[in-house]
Amino acid sequence: MEVDAVSSDVSADHVIAELLEMGFDFDKISEAIGVVGPNRADVVEFVLNGSGSGQRKPSQEFGRDLSVPSNSGSRASDRRTRLANPRGRFKQSSITDHVSSTTCSKRESRGEEASTSYSCLVDSVDPGLTAAICSKSKPESQPLLENPRGGFDRSNKISAVLRKHFGFLSVKGFQKEALDAWFAHKDCLVLAATGSGKSLCFQIPALLTTKIVVVISPLISLMHDQCLKLAKHGISACFLGSGQPDNRVEGKAMAGMYKIVYVCPETVLRLMEPLKKLAEKPGIALFAIDEVHCVSKWGHDFRPDYRRLSVLRENFSSSNLKFLEHDIPLMALTATATFPVREDIVKSLKMSEDTLIVLTSFFRPNLRFNVKHSKTSASSYGKDFQELTEIYNASKNFGGKGQKILHAVEPDSESSSYESLDDSASDDDYAIAGSTNHGDIKRRKVGMSLVNENAEHELDQYQGVDDFDVSCGEFLEGSRPESFASPAQSNETISLESLDQGPTIIYVPTRKETVELANYLCKSGLRAAAYNAKMPRSHLRQVHEQFHSNVLEVVVATIAFGMGIDKSNVRRIIHYGFPQSLEAYYQEAGRAGRDGKLSDCTLYCNFLRTPTLLPNKRSDEQTKAAHRMLRDCFQYALNTSTCRAKILVKYFGEEFGPDGCQMCDICINGPPQMHDFKDEAVVFMNVLRAQTGQATEDMDCNSMSRSKSGRRSFGAIPDFRTAVSYIREKFPRFVTTDKIWWQGLARILEGMGYIQEAAEIPRVVLQHPEPTRAGLNFLSSQPDEEGLYAYPDAATLLLMSNPKSFSSSSEWGRGWADPETRRQRLAGRKTGRRKRKRGSRKQPTGFTTAKERLSAILSKSKRRR
Ligand SMILES: Nc1ncnc2c1ncn2[C@@H]1O[C@H](COP(=O)(O)OP(=O)(O)OP(=O)(O)O)[C@@H](O)[C@H]1O
Numbered sequence: 001m002e003v004d005a006v007s008s009d010v011s012a013d014h015v016i017a018e019l020l021e022m023g024f025d026f027d028k029i030s031e032a033i034g035v036v037g038p039n040r041a042d043v044v045e046f047v048l049n050g051s052g053s054g055q056r057k058p059s060q061e062f063g064r065d066l067s068v069p070s071n072s073g074s075r076a077s078d079r080r081t082r083l084a085n086p087r088g089r090f091k092q093s094s095i096t097d098h099v100s101s102t103t104c105s106k107r108e109s110r111g112e113e114a115s116t117s118y119s120c121l122v123d124s125v126d127p128g129l130t131a132a133i134c135s136k137s138k139p140e141s142q143p144l145l146e147n148p149r150g151g152f153d154r155s156n157k158i159s160a161v162l163r164k165h166f167g168f169l170s171v172k173g174f175q176k177e178a179l180d181a182w183f184a185h186k187d188c189l190v191l192a193a194t195g196s197g198k199s200l201c202f203q204i205p206a207l208l209t210t211k212i213v214v215v216i217s218p219l220i221s222l223m224h225d226q227c228l229k230l231a232k233h234g235i236s237a238c239f240l241g242s243g244q245p246d247n248r249v250e251g252k253a254m255a256g257m258y259k260i261v262y263v264c265p266e267t268v269l270r271l272m273e274p275l276k277k278l279a280e281k282p283g284i285a286l287f288a289i290d291e292v293h294c295v296s297k298w299g300h301d302f303r304p305d306y307r308r309l310s311v312l313r314e315n316f317s318s319s320n321l322k323f324l325e326h327d328i329p330l331m332a333l334t335a336t337a338t339f340p341v342r343e344d345i346v347k348s349l350k351m352s353e354d355t356l357i358v359l360t361s362f363f364r365p366n367l368r369f370n371v372k373h374s375k376t377s378a379s380s381y382g383k384d385f386q387e388l389t390e391i392y393n394a395s396k397n398f399g400g401k402g403q404k405i406l407h408a409v410e411p412d413s414e415s416s417s418y419e420s421l422d423d424s425a426s427d428d429d430y431a432i433a434g435s436t437n438h439g440d441i442k443r444r445k446v447g448m449s450l451v452n453e454n455a456e457h458e459l460d461q462y463q464g465v466d467d468f469d470v471s472c473g474e475f476l477e478g479s480r481p482e483s484f485a486s487p488a489q490s491n492e493t494i495s496l497e498s499l500d501q502g503p504t505i506i507y508v509p510t511r512k513e514t515v516e517l518a519n520y521l522c523k524s525g526l527r528a529a530a531y532n533a534k535m536p537r538s539h540l541r542q543v544h545e546q547f548h549s550n551v552l553e554v555v556v557a558t559i560a561f562g563m564g565i566d567k568s569n570v571r572r573i574i575h576y577g578f579p580q581s582l583e584a585y586y587q588e589a590g591r592a593g594r595d596g597k598l599s600d601c602t603l604y605c606n607f608l609r610t611p612t613l614l615p616n617k618r619s620d621e622q623t624k625a626a627h628r629m630l631r632d633c634f635q636y637a638l639n640t641s642t643c644r645a646k647i648l649v650k651y652f653g654e655e656f657g658p659d660g661c662q663m664c665d666i667c668i669n670g671p672p673q674m675h676d677f678k679d680e681a682v683v684f685m686n687v688l689r690a691q692t693g694q695a696t697e698d699m700d701c702n703s704m705s706r707s708k709s710g711r712r713s714f715g716a717i718p719d720f721r722t723a724v725s726y727i728r729e730k731f732p733r734f735v736t737t738d739k740i741w742w743q744g745l746a747r748i749l750e751g752m753g754y755i756q757e758a759a760e761i762p763r764v765v766l767q768h769p770e771p772t773r774a775g776l777n778f779l780s781s782q783p784d785e786e787g788l789y790a791y792p793d794a795a796t797l798l799l800m801s802n803p804k805s806f807s808s809s810s811e812w813g814r815g816w817a818d819p820e821t822r823r824q825r826l827a828g829r830k831t832g833r834r835k836r837k838r839g840s841r842k843q844p845t846g847f848t849t850a851k852e853r854l855s856a857i858l859s860k861s862k863r864r865r
């Protein structure tokens with residue numbers, strides 16, 4: 001018996017593989033095998049003639065011929081063709097009209113008219129009828145997973161749909177785990193590297209059942225890209241943004257017309273009741289919450305509406321909806337969630353207690369991380385982007401085709417006004433400045449002014465879900481909206497496909513910089529475009545389009561162009577200026593090398609300038625988190641001794657092992673020579689100790705400066721600036737040292753656990769460092785002969801190699817002068833009016849008394865040495 005069962009499975013496998021190859025639908029093949037057995041001819045007969053239970057023709061059901069007879073079918077497709085905009089633009093708020101009719105013809109040629117007719121005809125029938133068609137014309141078969149008649153095991157089913165729709169041979173380990181959780185009706189949190197293939201975890205279930213998968217996604221651009229890909233893979237999908245709803249698409253989605261429905265969180269909340277109906281018939285297989293780190297306030301991209309998605313668990317449980325056998329599983333996915341964020345996700349979404357956490361390595365072995373010092377201002381563009389412009393321009397010189405585009409854009413051409421343009425998408429309102437030929441002059445002008453008018457010298461922030469000028473759209477199997485036609489087919493555009501280098505994304509912190517740098521690159525002959533959230537939606541959509549179709553060489557963007565972008569051949573990600581967090585950095589770096597090929601992720605930043613840009617609107621809590629995140633970025637950049645990839649994955653809680661990636665600048669160049677910091681450390685920590693009022697070495701420095709209530713008593717907070725100033729005044733050998741040097745030392749001592757930040761809200765650099773118990777022990781027990789060796793950080797190294805240039809008053813900061821000037825000023829304060837005026841001011845906190853204590857400590861310490 002067992003042998004029979006096995007051989008029957010094998011032959012069934014064989015038949016299913018053969019028929020899939022022939023283009024038959026997996027659901028139908030398996031149903032047919034369940035009824036007539038694994039005989040190829042019988043199965044084909046069953047599928048084609050529809051003699052089984054699931055093959056009722058819609059026309060027979062409704063007394064109306066809906067089975068794509070030649071006339072009505074062509075009318076439907078004609079109608080769609082007419083609706084399609086000949087220029088390939090989306091209509092405002094809906095892209096339904098741009099769906100091509102290829103589905104019908106493709107399916108017809110396979111002899112599948114009857115079974116697929118509803119998808120060809122839905123445009124031509126009223127919503128009520130489409131709902132009826134949807135629920136009655138589709139085979140009444142149970143989801144395959146619940147119907148073991150076919151005799152296939154799970155992995156065979158998965159392999160079959162994977163091969164058929166995506167062309168992949170097998171699922172990855174973590175994808176299988178996520179699918180297993182779904183099979184078991186369990187909630188699941190998938191944490192896997194960028195580009196690892198998380199989308200497949202929720203796309204495959206849609207192909208294994210007759211139920212619908214609902215995906216919650218944070219941006220229209222993201223939903224749009226995914227729908228487009230699914231359509232190409234023969235899977236119908238639609239997206240529903242938060243803008244003006246298109247009742248037609250929404251109605252069809254809620255009637256179960258698309259296998260996968262992408263929705264933004266706001267819309268999910270609005271559609272609760274229709275979703276409940278959908279859950280009843282044809283059923284919801286899964287709620288997938290993509291980019292789920294957006295749920296968490298501690299994440300780098302908090303979206304308040306994501307937090308309200310707990311309604312999914314509350315509403316779609318079997319206790320709430322009696323027709324459900326199991327709770328509809330939640331599958332939450334992200335590539336960038338730290339431990340606290342993960343906890344927050346599970347809690348805020350009210351995921352079940354037995355939620356399966358699918359965790360894979362965050363490591364991206366083909367990404368080569370580098371950090372370079374730069375002023376990151378317009379004056380450094382020439383130096384920093386020379387190599388990039390050479391790479392692209394060289395290939396144009398060789399490629400012939402591209403030579404045409406080596407036009408610099410004259411600054412004068414930035415004259416026309418965007419105001420004068422129609423806000424709807426048009427070919428003219430988009431410019432890749434520096435583009436192809438004389439006919440493009442108008443486009444260049446418009447584009448330059450367009451970007452300038454949208455330039456703001458502030459951080460880009462979340463502007464809402466709708467980053468495109470369309471708010472919903474449908475994509476039927478095999479459809480290809482005209483506006484996304486390959487540029488190679490167009491006379492106006494040039495494809496980069498012949499180039500072996502893929503495109504580059506440059507991330508800059510502010511909107512203004514997107515424009516400035518894009519303009520600079522255009523003038524250097526590159527096809528570049530700016531992208532930030534304040535630009536017109538039509539422009540943003542077209543940048544996406546041109547980027548995906550290899551027309552653009554470089555996109556200069558803020559964080560608005562990040563999450564989920566899946567273009568396989570991005571070869572370089574450049575961050576020009578500090579990102580706001582390492583999560584954001586890793587998320588954006590993850591756009592590179594999704595084809596598995598070596599790609600560069602380079603961070604250019606000013607080692608000597610503390611990153612300060614923070615989001616405008618924020619609570620105290622968010623300020624604290626923002627400073628902490630910036631601090632992590634700063635330390636990542638200044639690191640000189642630990643593999644970059646190791647730091648990054650460790651940030652997400654992953655241990656990397658002893659070896660580094662062997663590719664990053666640190667692994668390649670090795671760490672710098674260690675330096676003995678003992679002399680400076682002793683002086684610095686003694687000053688700090690004196691500032692805290694610590695007179696004797698055996699007292700607990702951490703608690704002494706707090707009152708009984710636990711708050712710090714006034715005047716006892718140590719202060720970094722005061723300490724450095726004091727050292728420079730009292731120790732001639734340190735008179736020319738820069739505060740940046742002392743900041744470097746403070747970081748080293750903090751890393752060793754000898755000092756800690758005393759302020760309630762820590763800033764990016766230490767403001768109020770106080771010695772810890774370990775630090776005090778170090779001060780009291782250090783033997784003379786032992787040094788305090790450590791790797792200097794990148795800022796310290798820079799100062800060591802160029803000791804004088806950074807002691808200027810400008811580098812020293814507002815209100816501070818270089819050491820000599822300051823000395824003279826202080827001396828001047830002892831006499832005259834100025835002295836009297838200043839004398840009436842309060843002395844710096846804790847300084848006067850600390851000064852006396854300090855003298856005593858220092859002279860004691862000198863005597864001991
Ligand atoms: N089993 C597989 N075999 C081969 N390639 C796969 C497999 N699964 C997914 N891929 C490919 O991996 C690429 C990245 O997939 P996807 O966009 O789902 O990544 P992601 O994990 O969601 O990344 P991100 O976190 O950046 O959104 C896709 O182009 C997809 O085709």
Ligand SMILES: [Mg+2]
Binds near residue numbers: 198290564
């Ligand atoms: Mg993704």
